[in-house]
Amino acid sequence: MLKQIVVISGKGGTGKTIFTASLAALAKNKVMVDCDVDAADLHLLLNPRVVETHEFRSGKTAWIDPALCIACGKCSEVCRFDAIAESGDDFVVDPLACEGCGLCARICPVEIIEMRENLCGEWYLSETPYGPFVHAKLGIAQENSGKLVADVREAAKRIAQSRSLDYVIIDGPPGIGCPVLASLTDTDLAVIVTEPTLSGIHDARRVVELTRHFRIPAGIVINKWDINPEKSREIEALCSEEGVSFLGRIPFSKHVAASLIKARPYVETAQDDVADAIRAAWKKIDSEPTGKDRRSS
Numbered sequence: 001m002l003k004q005i006v007v008i009s010g011k012g013g014t015g016k017t018i019f020t021a022s023l024a025a026l027a028k029n030k031v032m033v034d035c036d037v038d039a040a041d042l043h044l045l046l047n048p049r050v051v052e053t054h055e056f057r058s059g060k061t062a063w064i065d066p067a068l069c070i071a072c073g074k075c076s077e078v079c080r081f082d083a084i085a086e087s088g089d090d091f092v093v094d095p096l097a098c099e100g101c102g103l104c105a106r107i108c109p110v111e112i113i114e115m116r117e118n119l120c121g122e123w124y125l126s127e128t129p130y131g132p133f134v135h136a137k138l139g140i141a142q143e144n145s146g147k148l149v150a151d152v153r154e155a156a157k158r159i160a161q162s163r164s165l166d167y168v169i170i171d172g173p174p175g176i177g178c179p180v181l182a183s184l185t186d187t188d189l190a191v192i193v194t195e196p197t198l199s200g201i202h203d204a205r206r207v208v209e210l211t212r213h214f215r216i217p218a219g220i221v222i223n224k225w226d227i228n229p230e231k232s233r234e235i236e237a238l239c240s241e242e243g244v245s246f247l248g249r250i251p252f253s254k255h256v257a258a259s260l261i262k263a264r265p266y267v268e269t270a271q272d273d274v275a276d277a278i279r280a281a282w283k284k285i286d287s288e289p290t291g292k293d294r295r296s297s
Contacts, residue, residue: 006170007172010176018266022267032171037137069112115131192218204220222250224252227254
């Protein structure tokens with residue numbers, strides 16, 4: 001049975017992607033997905049070779065055909081975003097100001113305004129030393145990252161089913177916004193990577209509440225637990241209070257930065273307490289019952 005595991009965090013900088021890259025090296029028979037499309041960086045550690053490139057189009061922008069425009073100005077009058085202005089004998093659309101509502105196209109008396117779909121980014125299918133990898137790049141200042149997340153996840157699921165893979169390993173975005181919701185939907189287990197700080201605990205609690213709302217089983221991994229053992233104990237207490245699985249502690253190590261320079265998953269660059277802790281966490285994650293398991297039992 002296909003198992004979809006999403007790794008998320010309540011805030012950026014907890015070590016989520018570094019942890020996910022090591023899961024990519026440890027898990028067998030899987031496809032990886034980078035759903036942090038606004039700031040994708042999992043590819044930096046997986047050495048991907050792009051084999052397919054696909055356009056991501058979303059939202060629309062008005063376009064006025066200058067050859068057919070009668071310059072009546074009605075479109076400019078009704079535009080509430082001041083996106084249409086007179087330019088010489090024509091009216092032109094400012095694509096940065098246009099919100100794509102389509103009102104101008106509806107009221108144009110000669111019907112020469114088109115609502116053209118925006119090219120917002122690209123998504124890729126790549127092959128890596130660790131298996132197939134689906135990732136994306138959202139254009140600068142583009143919106144609808146949640147829709148792009150849904151697209152790359154659907155592509156990864158198709159690959160997993162067509163190749164009879166066992167896992168979909170998802171590197172989700174931080175926070176609790178739309179891209180996170182799209183990353184969580186229909187997953188079997190959410191792994192929350194946090195750190196022993198006041199903000200780390202606060203944001204981890206928010207993500208736990210989110211997973212509970214969507215009825216996604218969740219577990220917590222504490223990264224750099226030894227920089228503040230007292231706060232780490234608070235996080236473990238949070239797991240008990242909220243009924244969340246405690247998946248392990250990863251100690252701080254300055255060698256993590258060196259692994260990033262090598263552009264490889266940490267478990268492949270070091271044999272130390274950090275690598276051992278990541279391996280132990282993966283064993284717990286792999287044995288953790290999913291939502292499907294709990295419903296069937």
